[in-house]
Amino acid sequence: MVGIDEVGRGSWAGPLLVVAARAIRELPVGLKDSKQLTRPEREAFCLLIKESCVIGEGWVQPIEIDGLGLSQAMRLGVSRALESLGCRVNEHIIIDGNINYCPDQFKLVQAVVKADQHYPIVSAASIAAKVARDTYMTDIARKFPAYKFEKHVGYGTRLHAALLQEHGPCQLHRRSYKPVRALLGAAP
Numbered sequence: 001m002v003g004i005d006e007v008g009r010g011s012w013a014g015p016l017l018v019v020a021a022r023a024i025r026e027l028p029v030g031l032k033d034s035k036q037l038t039r040p041e042r043e044a045f046c047l048l049i050k051e052s053c054v055i056g057e058g059w060v061q062p063i064e065i066d067g068l069g070l071s072q073a074m075r076l077g078v079s080r081a082l083e084s085l086g087c088r089v090n091e092h093i094i095i096d097g098n099i100n101y102c103p104d105q106f107k108l109v110q111a112v113v114k115a116d117q118h119y120p121i122v123s124a125a126s127i128a129a130k131v132a133r134d135t136y137m138t139d140i141a142r143k144f145p146a147y148k149f150e151k152h153v154g155y156g157t158r159l160h161a162a163l164l165q166e167h168g169p170c171q172l173h174r175r176s177y178k179p180v181r182a183l184l185g186a187a188p
Contacts, residue, residue, distance in 0.1 A: 002087055003121030004078060004095040004102075007034070007129040009070065012164070012180050013147070013172040014137050014154035016065060018058040018077030018101075019129035020085040020093075021121055025052045031123035033116040034130035046131040049124045056085025057132065066176040074101045082106070094119050096126065144170050 006018045028048040037045065058080030065073040078101040092108045095101065096115040112118065116126040134153050141149035146167045152160045154172065156179050164183050173180050
């Protein structure tokens with residue numbers, strides 16, 4: 001079975017990351033949705049997940065999200081993650097959410113709301129995605145120190161809104177997102 005989850009869908013800046021995970025040995029006990037874990041817990045689990053799973057990542061950059069729209073960006077991210085994983089068309093796939101974003105050749109797909117709370121393999125994908133994207137945003141914060149990405153990892157916090165108003169957007173910002181456009185004074 002392959003589990004798929006994403007992180008960064010609602011972020012104002014930075015990439016969307018879709019992770020597909022396949023267990024190669026027994027999964028760690030206690031896996032759950034990454035949002036229900038602290039950062040240290042996620043990082044500890046991620047080390048165990050990397051020992052027990054093969055991971056495929058599907059990164060979608062802000063310029064791609066702006067050009068494609070979020071639904072097509074999700075499809076692209078899922079496609080990239082499945083390709084990176086080397087997923088076979090006859091594998092059973094569970095994707096978190098209510099929409100199947102998998103390419104048509106994959107027939108054994110279930111879209112399950114809150115799958116990351118009910119299927120450990122989807123929880124593993126959720127945790128791996130969150131740790132990878134947070135690490136990316138923390139690392140890239142050095143290139144864009146004015147935005148303090150290490151604090152909010154691109155999400156729409158008051159701090160991020162204030163810094164965006166003060167400095168304007170950088171290449172990591174999703175200009176198609178309504179909150180970013182509104183903060184920039186652009187027409188919706």
